[in-house]
Amino acid sequence: MRFINKLAKEPLFQFLIIALVLLGGERLINAEDYAYDQYRIEITDKQLLQFMQLRAKTFKPDQAMEALQRLSSEDRQRLVDDYARNEVLFREAMALNLDKNDQIIRRRLIQKMDYLAQGFYDETQPLTEDDLRAYYAEHRQAYKKSAETTFTHVFVSSQNRSVDAAKITADKLLAELNAEQVPFEKASRYGERFLYNRNYVNREDDEIGSHFGKPFQEQLFAYSIGEAWQGPVPSNYGWHLVLLVKNNAAYIPEFEEVSSGVFADAQRLQQSDTKRLAIKKLLAKYQIVTDRPVTDQVATDLVVTE
Amino acid sequence: MKAIAISAGLLLSLSCWANASQAEKPSAPQQTDVYFGDTHLHTSYSFDAFLNNNFSADPDTAFRWAKGQPVIHPYNRARVQIDTPLDFLVVSDHAEMLGVMKAIRNETIEWQDVGWFTSIKRWWAVMALNNALDKDLGRAFFGKFLPKSAAVVGGDPVADVNNNIGSVALFGDTSGTSQGAWQDIVATAELHNEPGVFTSILGWEWSSIPTGANLHRIVITPDGADKANQYIPYGSDQSQYPEDLWQWLDETAQRTDSRFISIPHNSNISKGYMFAETTVKGEAITADYARTRMLWEPVTEVTQIKGDSETHAQFSPQDEFADFETYEHFIQTTAGKTAVSKGDYVRPALKTGLALEQKIGVNPYKFGFIGSTDAHSGLSTAEEGNFWGKMAKDSTPETKAPVLGNPTGADGWDMSASGMAAVWATGNNREAIYAAFKRKETYATSGPRMRVQLFAGWDFPANAETSDNFAAIGYQHGVPMGGDLKGVGLKGGDLVGGAPQFLVRAVKGPVDANLDRVQIVKGWVDASGEQHEQVYNIIWSGDRVLSADGKLPALGNTVDLTSARYTNTIGQAEFAIKWSDPDFEPSQSAFYYARVLQIPTPRNGLYDSLALQLDNPPRGAKTIQERAYTSPVWYTP
Numbered sequence: 001m002r003f004i005n006k007l008a009k010e011p012l013f014q015f016l017i018i019a020l021v022l023l024g025g026e027r028l029i030n031a032e033d034y035a036y037d038q039y040r041i042e043i044t045d046k047q048l049l050q051f052m053q054l055r056a057k058t059f060k061p062d063q064a065m066e067a068l069q070r071l072s073s074e075d076r077q078r079l080v081d082d083y084a085r086n087e088v089l090f091r092e093a094m095a096l097n098l099d100k101n102d103q104i105i106r107r108r109l110i111q112k113m114d115y116l117a118q119g120f121y122d123e124t125q126p127l128t129e130d131d132l133r134a135y136y137a138e139h140r141q142a143y144k145k146s147a148e149t150t151f152t153h154v155f156v157s158s159q160n161r162s163v164d165a166a167k168i169t170a171d172k173l174l175a176e177l178n179a180e181q182v183p184f185e186k187a188s189r190y191g192e193r194f195l196y197n198r199n200y201v202n203r204e205d206d207e208i209g210s211h212f213g214k215p216f217q218e219q220l221f222a223y224s225i226g227e228a229w230q231g232p233v234p235s236n237y238g239w240h241l242v243l244l245v246k247n248n249a250a251y252i253p254e255f256e257e258v259s260s261g262v263f264a265d266a267q268r269l270q271q272s273d274t275k276r277l278a279i280k281k282l283l284a285k286y287q288i289v290t291d292r293p294v295t296d297q298v299a300t301d302l303v304v305t306e
Numbered sequence: 307m308k309a310i311a312i313s314a315g316l317l318l319s320l321s322c323w324a325n326a327s328q329a330e331k332p333s334a335p336q337q338t339d340v341y342f343g344d345t346h347l348h349t350s351y352s353f354d355a356f357l358n359n360n361f362s363a364d365p366d367t368a369f370r371w372a373k374g375q376p377v378i379h380p381y382n383r384a385r386v387q388i389d390t391p392l393d394f395l396v397v398s399d400h401a402e403m404l405g406v407m408k409a410i411r412n413e414t415i416e417w418q419d420v421g422w423f424t425s426i427k428r429w430w431a432v433m434a435l436n437n438a439l440d441k442d443l444g445r446a447f448f449g450k451f452l453p454k455s456a457a458v459v460g461g462d463p464v465a466d467v468n469n470n471i472g473s474v475a476l477f478g479d480t481s482g483t484s485q486g487a488w489q490d491i492v493a494t495a496e497l498h499n500e501p502g503v504f505t506s507i508l509g510w511e512w513s514s515i516p517t518g519a520n521l522h523r524i525v526i527t528p529d530g531a532d533k534a535n536q537y538i539p540y541g542s543d544q545s546q547y548p549e550d551l552w553q554w555l556d557e558t559a560q561r562t563d564s565r566f567i568s569i570p571h572n573s574n575i576s577k578g579y580m581f582a583e584t585t586v587k588g589e590a591i592t593a594d595y596a597r598t599r600m601l602w603e604p605v606t607e608v609t610q611i612k613g614d615s616e617t618h619a620q621f622s623p624q625d626e627f628a629d630f631e632t633y634e635h636f637i638q639t640t641a642g643k644t645a646v647s648k649g650d651y652v653r654p655a656l657k658t659g660l661a662l663e664q665k666i667g668v669n670p671y672k673f674g675f676i677g678s679t680d681a682h683s684g685l686s687t688a689e690e691g692n693f694w695g696k697m698a699k700d701s702t703p704e705t706k707a708p709v710l711g712n713p714t715g716a717d718g719w720d721m722s723a724s725g726m727a728a729v730w731a732t733g734n735n736r737e738a739i740y741a742a743f744k745r746k747e748t749y750a751t752s753g754p755r756m757r758v759q760l761f762a763g764w765d766f767p768a769n770a771e772t773s774d775n776f777a778a779i780g781y782q783h784g785v786p787m788g789g790d791l792k793g794v795g796l797k798g799g800d801l802v803g804g805a806p807q808f809l810v811r812a813v814k815g816p817v818d819a820n821l822d823r824v825q826i827v828k829g830w831v832d833a834s835g836e837q838h839e840q841v842y843n844i845i846w847s848g849d850r851v852l853s854a855d856g857k858l859p860a861l862g863n864t865v866d867l868t869s870a871r872y873t874n875t876i877g878q879a880e881f882a883i884k885w886s887d888p889d890f891e892p893s894q895s896a897f898y899y900a901r902v903l904q905i906p907t908p909r910n911g912l913y914d915s916l917a918l919q920l921d922n923p924p925r926g927a928k929t930i931q932e933r934a935y936t937s938p939v940w941y942t943p
Contacts, residue, residue, distance in 0.1 A: 060536055063561070104417050111414060159878075188774055195813045195880045198774065210390070210816035237879060 041087045051083050117278040124274050135266040136255045143258050147205040150246035152184050154191035158238040170232035170239035177229040336781050338730040342755050343394030344686040345727050346524050346678035351399040351487045355682035356407035357444035358697035363684025365397045365491050369498040371685045381698035389692050393734050394505035398524045401510045401541030405487025406480045420478035431476050452639045456517035462587045463516035464546045474543045485538050492534045501735035508534050512551050514542035518638030519577040524569045528740035536562040552602050567743050571607035574615040575636050578647025581655030596670035608652050608750045609677040609725035611696045617653035620646050625841050635716035657829045657837040660895050674746025674788045674937030677725020688753035693723035693910040703914040719925035723910045724752040746788025751934040755815030760787045760900045762808050762939040771882045780809050788937040805890035811882045812902045820877025822861045822903040830896035844885040847878035863906040865929045870908040877905035897938040904932040
């Protein structure tokens with residue numbers, strides 16, 4: 001008794017009693033809220049909608065809402081029952097700590113965390129033009145444009161005559177084309193039909209090479225642009241008289257010309273960098289005890305978005 | 307007097323036809339260009355690709371390769387590159403177990419509850435899978451999923467007691483994993499789509515193979531991610547009947563506002579079921595069935611790595627070019643292909659279609675042609691000299707055949723570096739390519755990029771074939787490949803009474819071998835319902851002369867068998883001709899398609915056998931006469 005009296009006089013004890021009363025009183029007053037937390041399951045259209053879509057494995061809220069509203073009363077009842085049962089079992093399982101030491105859940109959580117790390121990207125600074133220019137300066141070679149040409153040609157086949165005879169015909173035709181100053185659009189009135197195209201507009205050097213052969217390709221790109229017809233140039237198939245409109249050597253384009261592609265590439269790099277950094281930061285919090293040091297790879301190898 | 311009345315009636319009915327054919331005209335484009343692509347390619351997401359050592363070639367690798375960029379080979383890790391880039395590509399992984407093997411191996415699988423007994427089986431299977439992959443025996447593990455041949459030959463293969471589709475469910479419901487894989491395929495395709503330059507098209511494979519009867523279809527859609535992410539690809543684990551696939555396509559098209567095309571392939575190993583005279587269930591083909599089938603399946607893949615399905619000598623005994631790249635292996639537990647059926651090949655199928663049309667009024671087999679690879683390496687390789695395997699593993703000379711393989715099973719030496727889908731489209735984009743598929747304005751090649759045009763009409767202007775406006779004339783005065791030639795010899799409403807004419811132009815691929823000849827293949831059904839076919843040599847290189855039975859002497863062969871090189875000293879780079887059918891019978895329905903043959907070139911096995919210093923490739927010919935098949939034009943009286 002004396003002990004209790006003595007205890008009652010202790011300020012620490014008094015404080016404890018007051019705290020207990022306050023806490024208990026709050027529990028009593030807000031009892032409904034606590035019940036809500038643990039043992040209350042609210043099922044509205046919102047929950048049912050998500051439940052339905054997860055089950056159907058299709059995600060189109062408008063259609064799902066329509067389908068939900070069309071449900072017969074029996075079907076709706078079944079959906080509610082299913083949802084309620086799932087939710088109860090889920091909560092009981094959590095209460096029993098069944099999620100601990102479960103490989104499936106562990107794997108799923110790792111996957112989610114990994115996904116989250118990707119999500120950090122949304123919080124990074126958006127790329128500025130300076131960033132893009134810097135990226136471009138470092139990766140210019142990747143944006144190299146092939147040599148391109150625009151020309152029309154008049155063809156003299158050597159299929160049904162000798163190469164020399166075809167050359168004589170081509171020489172004569174060249175004089176005629178130049179004497180009459182035949183323009184690009186009227187060229188198709190002259191010569192014979194070629195296997196591939198009459199006109200080549202902004203075509204790459206490789207394609208020219210595949211259609212006419214390498215020597216033709218080299219000669220064509222060596223010509224200068226002009227009003228006059230040039231040639232004859234031999235190909236695998238005969239002789240060609242060429243009216244050259246445009247010859248662009250291979251070049252590394254200005255940033256402005258390829259900015260959208262640079263943006264996409266730089267963004268992809270930023271995304272993977274951000275993710276790697278995020279995972280590295282997480283790793284830094286831990287002391288990893290092993291017989292060999294963890295390399296930088298550990299951050300990238302976590303990528304499991306299969 | 308009576309005769310006059312009859313001819314007046316005839317003219318009247320003919321003018322009705324003329325109106326009908328005119329009404330169909332406006333849908334045809336006037337300006338098209340040819341684009342080459344592959345609608346059938348597997349990546350590491352396909353279970354069989356993964357089990358055969360494709361662990362790393364994902365959809366991104368596939369697109370980078372197709373666009374011409376160097377990539378890492380998934381098995382031999384060499385840097386590899388296509389010689390001529392593609393214009394379009396479909397990454398079409400198997401819907402069944404999509405992404406599952408990869409996810410199990412990488413431990414990212416999402417398991418569903420399957421009950422304790424199945425869980426134990428599954429646990430065992432996962433162990434076995436990992437063990438097999440650790441020991442490089444994935445191919446043997448793949449055997450678990452092979453079908454058993456039927457107990458009852460000729461019955462409904464799906465209902466057969468030996469049908470073991472259940473083995474696919476070994477891992478329970480893995481649709482969560484498949485959904486993730488599909489979304490990645492879709493997102494990657496969207497990233498790589500550059501209309502006008504390179505087109506990526508979304509698709510997958512429905513891999514129905516009940517008791518080894520190959521009913522596989524590739525499904526493609528011209529639509530994008532917004533629609534494709536509303537479904538998971540429909541697989542044969544849901545149903546093995548094509549009717550159910552079409553039903554799903556119909557429902558999903560309506561639900562998501564999507565469009566689909568289903569493309570059958572490897573009819574050559576369908577045990578006669580692909581183009582049978584009945585449905586798979588053995589029921590009679592009805593007009594409804596025929597219409598539904600043609601609604602979804604306007605084109606068929608007729609040539610690919612696992613062989614060619616044009617025709618077999620058994621059904622085309624007069625055709626010396628039949629039996630091209632014939633594939634001798636069913637996909638099933640018991641090796642060897644023991645039977646050849648009429649329903650396996652497309653030329654007999656086109657004839658069956660005409661005969662069925664006579665009976666039921668609708669032709670269920672009125673399809674156009676494409677080729678595609680069906681490569682499982684993530685690399686669309688249809689170039690014999692730059693072929694990187696059917697599977698990832700058979701990509702090197704020493705691994706072309708499995709060391710401990712079944713001597714009668716298929717191996718890398720059987721495989722043909724084939725095929726290519728060519729489309730005449732108004733542009734290089736999803737809409738235009740889809741429209742070309744729907745019009746059947748497509749053709750198949752066994753790999754090379756020969757450019758083939760075909761128009762059919764009644765009265766083309768003189769010299770149309772050598773005109774610069776070849777295509778414009780063709781479209782104006784006729785119908786392109788895949789089209790319908792209607793009416794009989796009408797010119798400005800007057801009866802001409804001639805035979806149908808064909809404008810054909812074939813040009814060799816820019817970096818490919820010369821051409822040997824162009825042929826027209828005709829098939830028809832006579833009044834008594836009997837089916838016939840005839841192959842006409844219509845233009846050829848050199849000064850060869852046709853024999854009395856219409857045959858040509860062989861062209862020769864420039865392939866040096868010690869170096870696997872050829873020269874273009876024989877053959878011709880281009881053919882252009884107007885040809886008319888000398889045996890035309892106006893009352894008989896018929897189809898016509900062009901077949902273009904290249905000069906002989908080295909087959910992929912020759913390069914490998916030389917590298918191995920073998921005298922002969924263990925299987926397969928040393929040289930190959932590559933070819934193109936245009937979609938047919940149909941004549942209906």
